[in-house]
Amino acid sequence: MEPHSCVNMLAFALVLLCPLASALANPISLYSSSTLTSCLCDNGLNFEVSHNSTWQTDTTPFNLRFHYTPTAIVYPTLTSDVVAAVKCANEFGVHVSALSGGHSYSASGYGSRNGALVIMFRDMAQIKYNSSDATATIQPGARLGDVALELNDNYDRAMAHGLCPYVGVGGHAGFGGWGLASRNWGLLIDQVVAADLVLANGTAIHVSNSQHPDLFWAIRGASSSFGIVTQYIFQTHQAPATVIRYAYGYENPNLSADAFAKLLTSYQTWGLTAPKEIGIVANVLQGGKVVELGGYYMGNLSDFNRISDSLLHATGSASTVYVEERTWVAALIEVGGGTPLSTIGKPDVHDTFFAKSLVTPTPSPLTYTSLATFASYFAHAQIPNTASWFVQFELWGGGNSVVSSIPANATAYPHRNHLWTIQFYARSTTTWSTQGTEFVNGMVSAITDNMNGTPLGAYANYIDPELAGWQSKYYAGNYARLAAIQKEVDPRGVFMKAQNIGAPDL
């Protein structure tokens, strides 16, 4: 991107004030915008407003169902740039939102509204390994694929994080950050040892267990409500030389609800005692005609064979079997769908979709009836011709999983004694139809209506802006403490947006 010229911007702002129609359409935001932009200029910040050549690209979110128009986008290179931008926004009463990888399901990085000042971390994506204590200092704009490559290729190190190479560290580490290594190493938030944070009043602080512990607690699960993280320090792990990649396919061509429910309940029971070294997901694919149990095992083949025997003993023999020893990087590429891990210089991808999640408590596993009703629902419900869907039953807990070994109140992320996070995802190749939304809602209700009142949570990184009662579903018993801290550190609501702590329900 060409660096922003403040001189040109001011000339443009004057021209912009002239057309009567646009001035009348939104006189306040127009006035506020020109004043805010002078403040950004005066502070020497690199930023864009709507006439810049990359504006279109930079304001197109991952999920094309959404579109928000920022007042301006700031591209910091230093924490002090973020401080200056937040101070300008404070001065002119503009909301601020951080945008790192831009992969939010609801375009929440744009502030969930028009007119926010967006701080885009495109130019703060450094990944630095600290050999003295085996930590990595990582800026929020770094993408997961680049983090994995840099740590592995140069230092033989690794972390547990999500599967998609393009997801940004900034959002991912803010709300959880699950991947197939998480049962062994924890969520990405569990690997955070410290962070640098810019608060709503423009103060920059360092947070850790010993410095601002309340804020350190709060940003590990609900970061965007409390500040803008300008760098994280993560604990890293020895990268495995190889892991065992595996996938077992189960076909169900006649969409039998009984066969589906038996398979999933067997997988669920097996998961209750599964060793932490196995990362596993049940993917429901091809309109429910195929269920694939797959992931990777962080150990050797003979140990894997023993564990897979117990899995197959529970779930029955599969119609397709894939078991291969793979290098760490090759396995990450495979589970990411074959996309190379390096994202540098590559154009971002987009989708048009609606997704929801359910998080299931370990003491109240899903019932046979809820799973059979779910299967019966997807076998008969109508979805638009242009839409397709998948559902993932991700095993987060069970056995000696590290995710479950952490107390529910140790970080803001509360769902620790939980077995599955289930993701329901429908996408369209054309514009979105509400029929797709109804289909996904129907899948979720088929399960929740048959769980005898068991409260099921939701995962804030699979953000669902239509979720009623999101406060307790995302944050359970941690919400009250989060709300109290939020009121103290951002009383004017500089970072306020949909589903941030303190925001009203829909």
Ligand SMILES: Cc1cc2nc3c(=O)[nH]c(=O)nc-3n(C[C@H](O)[C@H](O)[C@H](O)COP(=O)(O)OP(=O)(O)OC[C@H]3O[C@@H](n4cnc5c(N)ncnc54)[C@H](O)[C@@H]3O)c2cc1C
């Ligand atoms: C294709 C795809 C695959 C995914 N796979 C997984 C997966 O395997 N596991 C998993 O757990 N999740 C997964 N996710 C969900 C993903 O973790 C979230 O969407 C995540 O929030 C995206 O982070 P981002 O930085 O890319 O997004 P952004 O849109 O930039 O940000 C998302 C949210 O975080 C806030 N935020 C961003 N940066 C900062 C910052 N520096 N300081 C404070 N707040 C900030 C934003 O304001 C916004 O509210 C996936 C998402 C996609 C689209």
